[in-house]
Amino acid sequence: MAGLFKKSFKKDVTVYGMNIVLKKLGALKTNITKSKDKIKEQIAEFLRDGETERACTQAKVLIRGDSRVQALDLLEVYCTLIVEQIGLIHSMKDLDPSLAEAVSTILWAAPRLMTEIPEISTVADQLSNKYGKGYRNKCQENTHRTVNQTVIQKLSVEAPPKFLVDEYLQKIATEFNIQWQENVVRRLSISDTYERHLFGQPPSLGDMPASPTEIPAGPQASPPPASGPAVNHPLPTPLLSSAPGAPQPGDLRPIQPMANVTKTERSSVDAAVSEYSRDDEYLYEIIE
Structure with a gap:
């Protein structure tokens, strides 16, 4: 009996609705873009007055706006594709695989917009x-993992990460000729971080400003083994102290070849790196 009252798919209604959605997506993007200049001026004023917290709040609004525009761009592409392929959708009983991402992303985004x-x-x-x-x-x-991941991320309600907020604030400060710098943000590859913590190599700041906090000097390490020369470096403070059996900040430790690293040492470093990993590719470290 339920099958007798099943609602049917109406091609004309879908096309008409998609065209309205496309127009409103464009209008929404325009409104967000227009508000950016005003928000940036507010942020600049807060930075001049030393009101960093209020500047951070507005920066988060600006970041969300930029993220939404990127998501809306993709949704425009998907809506246009549905309109262009409406004949194929109407004629086929099952969903064509080439349209799965477009259809599923629109269905995912609908309650959010x-x-x-x-x-x-x-x-x-x-x-x-x-x-x-x-x-x-x-x-x-x-469930099918066919929704566009960029749309999911850009329409997320989670607060943007602090390093991104600081980056926006720094760019706005530069644009408005404001002397401001609260944090230095460094982006480190996993391999670089792993090497630093495994061999005790100090971080390389490159062109970034030096940290105001110097690494304290510690007791001298024992002489290097006879198998080859070794160089002593202060261990970086942030991560290794949390690993079981790891040296404490300020300790010196000779750099040794990868072949001489024990499984226990590898496990300790892997645990430390994993604990501070923010995603699959990079670690972010904020130097206060």
């Missing part, structure tokens, strides 16, 4: 009529 673009719900309803309510629910949970 329905307040600003109510028509996207109508479009989502039509796609749900075509492919089933179950498929729609799976898309909103990204």
Whole structure:
């Protein structure tokens, strides 16, 4: 009996709704872009007055706006693709694999944009009529992993990371000729960080300003082994002190070849690096 009342997919309604969604996506992007200059002026004023916390709050608003614009750009591409391929969608019973990302991303984004673009719900309803309510629910949970990851990240409600906020503030300070620098942000590759903590090599700042905090000198290490020369360097303070059996800040330790590193040492360093890893590729370290 339920099958007799199943709602049918309407091609014309879908196309009409998509065209409205496209217009509103463009208008939403324009409004966000227009507000950027005003927000940047507010941030500059806060930085001049030394109100860093208020500047950070507005910087987060600016970052979210930029992220939303990037997500809306992608959604425009997907909506346009659906309109162009509406004939294929209408004629095929199952979802064509080439359209899976576009359809699933629109279904995922619909509840997150329905307040600003109510028509996207109508479009989502039509796609749900075509492919089933179950498929729609799976898309909103990204069960099939076909939703565009960039859209997911850019429409996230999580606060942006501190290093990104500081980067925005520094760029705005430079643009408005304001002398401001709260933190130095350094981006370190996993391999570089692993090497630093494994061999006790000091960080290389390159062109970045030097940290105001000097690494304290510690007791001298024992003479290097007869197998080859070794160089003593102060161990970096931040991470190794948390690893089991690791040297403490200020200790000196000879650099040794990779072949001489024990499994225990590798495990300790791996644990320290993993604990401070922010993502799969990079670590971010803020030097106060």
